[in-house]
Amino acid sequence: MNADPRGVLTGSHFLDGDHAAAEGALAAGANFSAGYPITPSTEVVERLATRFPFTGGTFIQMEDELAASIAIQGAVWGGAKALTVTSGPGFSLMMEHIGYGVITETPFVLVDVQRGGPSTGLPTMPAQADMMQARWGSHGDYEIIALAPSSPQECFDLMIRCFNLSEKYRTPVLLMMDECVGHMLERVVIPSADKITIEPRRYTKKGPGETYWPYSLEECEGGCLVPPLTKVGDGHFPHITGLTHDERGYPAMNATAQATLLTRLTEKIRKNADDIITLEEDGTQDADVVVVSYGITARVCQPAIARARAEGHKVGFLRLVTVWPFAEKRIRELAERVSAFVVPEMNLGQIVREVERCAQGRTRVRSVTHAGGAVHDPDEIYKAIREVMA
Amino acid sequence: MNESYEATLSAPASAPVTCDTNPVEGWLRMDRMPHIWCPGCGIGTSVNCFTRAVEESALARENIAIVSGIGCTGRVAGYLLLDSFHTTHGRALPFATGLKLANPKTKVVVYSGDGDLFAIGGNHFIHAARRNLDMTVLCVNNFNYGMTGGQVAPTTPEFAVASTTPYGSVERPFNLPYLAQSCGAVYVARWTVYHVKQLTRSIKEALLKPGFTFIEIVAPCPTLFVRRNRLGDGLAMLKSYQENSVIKNGADTRECELGMTGQIICGKFVDIDRPSYLHNQVSHLRKVLGERYVIPDAWQGVVQ
Numbered sequence: 001m002n003a004d005p006r007g008v009l010t011g012s013h014f015l016d017g018d019h020a021a022a023e024g025a026l027a028a029g030a031n032f033s034a035g036y037p038i039t040p041s042t043e044v045v046e047r048l049a050t051r052f053p054f055t056g057g058t059f060i061q062m063e064d065e066l067a068a069s070i071a072i073q074g075a076v077w078g079g080a081k082a083l084t085v086t087s088g089p090g091f092s093l094m095m096e097h098i099g100y101g102v103i104t105e106t107p108f109v110l111v112d113v114q115r116g117g118p119s120t121g122l123p124t125m126p127a128q129a130d131m132m133q134a135r136w137g138s139h140g141d142y143e144i145i146a147l148a149p150s151s152p153q154e155c156f157d158l159m160i161r162c163f164n165l166s167e168k169y170r171t172p173v174l175l176m177m178d179e180c181v182g183h184m185l186e187r188v189v190i191p192s193a194d195k196i197t198i199e200p201r202r203y204t205k206k207g208p209g210e211t212y213w214p215y216s217l218e219e220c221e222g223g224c225l226v227p228p229l230t231k232v233g234d235g236h237f238p239h240i241t242g243l244t245h246d247e248r249g250y251p252a253m254n255a256t257a258q259a260t261l262l263t264r265l266t267e268k269i270r271k272n273a274d275d276i277i278t279l280e281e282d283g284t285q286d287a288d289v290v291v292v293s294y295g296i297t298a299r300v301c302q303p304a305i306a307r308a309r310a311e312g313h314k315v316g317f318l319r320l321v322t323v324w325p326f327a328e329k330r331i332r333e334l335a336e337r338v339s340a341f342v343v344p345e346m347n348l349g350q351i352v353r354e355v356e357r358c359a360q361g362r363t364r365v366r367s368v369t370h371a372g373g374a375v376h377d378p379d380e381i382y383k384a385i386r387e388v389m390a
Numbered sequence: 391m392n393e394s395y396e397a398t399l400s401a402p403a404s405a406p407v408t409c410d411t412n413p414v415e416g417w418l419r420m421d422r423m424p425h426i427w428c429p430g431c432g433i434g435t436s437v438n439c440f441t442r443a444v445e446e447s448a449l450a451r452e453n454i455a456i457v458s459g460i461g462c463t464g465r466v467a468g469y470l471l472l473d474s475f476h477t478t479h480g481r482a483l484p485f486a487t488g489l490k491l492a493n494p495k496t497k498v499v500v501y502s503g504d505g506d507l508f509a510i511g512g513n514h515f516i517h518a519a520r521r522n523l524d525m526t527v528l529c530v531n532n533f534n535y536g537m538t539g540g541q542v543a544p545t546t547p548e549f550a551v552a553s554t555t556p557y558g559s560v561e562r563p564f565n566l567p568y569l570a571q572s573c574g575a576v577y578v579a580r581w582t583v584y585h586v587k588q589l590t591r592s593i594k595e596a597l598l599k600p601g602f603t604f605i606e607i608v609a610p611c612p613t614l615f616v617r618r619n620r621l622g623d624g625l626a627m628l629k630s631y632q633e634n635s636v637i638k639n640g641a642d643t644r645e646c647e648l649g650m651t652g653q654i655i656c657g658k659f660v661d662i663d664r665p666s667y668l669h670n671q672v673s674h675l676r677k678v679l680g681e682r683y684v685i686p687d688a689w690q691g692v693v694q
Contacts, residue, residue, distance in 0.1 A: 032488065032491065032492055034484075053675050053682075053683050053684065054679075054682060054683070055684060056684040056685065056686045057686065058492070058686055060488075060491060062484055062517075063513050063514060063516075063517040066480075066481060067481070067483075067484035067487075067513075067514055067517075070477060070478060070481040070484045070485045070488070071484045071488030071491075072488055073485060073488065074457070074475070074477075074484070074485035074487065074489035074490075075488035075489065075491060075492035076488075076492075078488065078489040078490070078492030078493030078688070079493055079688060080488075080492035080688075082492075096478055100477070208452065232455045232473040232493050232496050233452050233453065233455075233473070233496055235451075235452045236473075237451070237452075237471055237473055237474070238473065238474070239419070239468055239474045239476070240474070240476065241467075241475075241476035242477065250421075250422060251468065
């Protein structure tokens with residue numbers, strides 16, 4: 001399905017990542033957003049609030065992030081395509097509703113424009129320190145999808161991808177930006193609506209009054225684990241709860257129901273990891289060392305890689321466009337033949353733990369940390385590359 | 391105020407009706423029975439009144455959605471055969487806000503307890519009432535947290551015993567009608583579960599009235615609050631509601647505080663008209679943006 005041209009601002013624009021993300025949401029067909037002001041993410045909803053009245057959308061500023069992150073889910077069950085946007089402290093408040101979205105299988109996009117933490121931290125300065133919170137921040141066991149853009153162009157492109165994945169897998173999807181990408185101004189090319197592919201919401205084919213259970217796989221084919229949705233007013237009268245439930249959506253307080261539900265919820269992501277995971281690679285085929293990075297840091301490491309290559313070293317570049325689910329398969333393959341991974345990230349060592357887990361001790365893993373507040377000095381990354389080469 | 395209203399309520403009851411099935415069964419998810427509520431609990435009575443009010447309101451089943459939070463009353467959504475949502479603790483109102491904005495042809499009803507709506511959800515309540523988005527909020531006030539074992543709530547009367555105030559609470563409780571009115575609710579009423587006819591009528595009125603409408607439903611929690619404070623059992627509480635309730639329609643909500651025992655002022659306290667959020671949004675954007683304003687598809691023909 002192609003994008004609805006009403007939301008697509010086709011052309012070449014000079015935009016920061018926050019505004020580009022807003023345009024991505026509009027192009028993806030989002031027609032509802034609820035938010036709460038927080039630096040450095042607020043520009044996303046400011047643009048949505050400005051643009052929605054011209055595209056048939058609705059923005060509401062709620063009383064806090066708890067409200068914003070559940071209002072969008074009410075809107076989705078009302079038939080909308082919805083997103084919310086926040087940063088560090090607000091992301092912490094939204095954790096409960098990531099869990100609600102996961103267990104009720106409510107598709108929406110949540111944007112976290114990362115800033116330095118913990119707590120109020122560095123409101124106007126970047127970090128990539130919410131990556132593990134993105135993975136594990138809501139209580140209980142679950143799988144999540146998270147993408148990390150490296151440029152304003154990608155804020156636009158990946159926002160559409162986030163919406164498409166959320167609809168395809170009926171799950172919350174996180175767009176993990178950072179202050180740098182959010183406030184960086186660059187050229188953003190928005191294609192025409194007919195060049196933008198949209199994953200339509202899959203609604204049940206059952207008519208009003210027919211028996212529809214919101215978590216039944218009856219209408220799923222070929223091992224698909226994602227039941228079709230309904231919406232309020234369609235005459236299916238679903239019951240939706242954050243309690244563990246059976247396929248009817250009814251609370252089921254026992255270990256069997258828990259195992260059945262959690263197995264399906266995790267497998268619908270795990271079994272489709274190849275479809276969900278996007279990586280950008282350069283020079284990894286014959287690399288001795290591979291730099292694994294994501295978000296803005298994937299650009300900051302470019303001069304370091306270029307310098308090491310100019311000196312004759314075989315340095316590969318692997319960018320995690322999809323951070324969650326983690327690219328286990330590819331990292332394991334590479335771990336068999338590279339001598340080291342270098343993992344720069346704007347935190348004190350988060351995704352490096354995943355790389356270490358997948359490397360299973362077969363190769364060296366060198367973390368290049370940064371506490372946040374500024375991007376890495378590329379020299380630090382260069383030194384780490386040389387160190388593992390030595 | 392409203393003498394004819396009172397007259398109809400005090401009219402003699404019609405002849406007893408016998409039937410083989412529960413007359414409101416059609417509104418219930420019978421495949422979920424038995425429910426979890428204790429004998430003597432007032433929540434079931436309130437649900438009975440709600441279903442009868444829905445029936446009398448003539449709203450189509452597919453045009454009503456029910457949203458609950460967490461707790462004993464939070465379980466109401468799960469027993470009603472409607473589009474029904476059991477959300478997170480305290481967040482029924484913001485969920486309902488998103489639902490209403492996305493799908494305004496739906497009558498959204500928030501049905502939850504005093505702890506859910508006024509402690510953890512208190513912030514959402516004051517803002518929802520202020521916005522005056524069309525929705526009906528039914529709060530079953532049983533003066534404590536039932537589901538978790540009878541802890542103190544923002545409605546627990548002064549000096550009442552709860553599991554977390556074993557020697558008595560010293561906090562002043564919320565006066566819910568006064569709170570709702572001061573935040574901007576356009577319809578505010580209070581009834582006990584003894585007042586089934588008045589409550590049913592009041593819910594019907596609230597359902598059919600545009601804007602943010604609120605009804606406090608005073609109910610016994612015989613297992614916890616009532617037992618712990620030695621107030622008797624469910625039946626004794628109904629008798630006390632009968633004896634202690636005073637119907638004062640139009641009463642000054644500042645005077646509607648509830649104590650452990652003593653007078654319970656019931657009635658319809660507020661019934662005013664104020665333009666709703668949706669109306670204001672559309673009329674203002676039309677004024678400011680003119681022809682360029684694109685009304686959301688789901689609002690077409692619903693919001694004037």
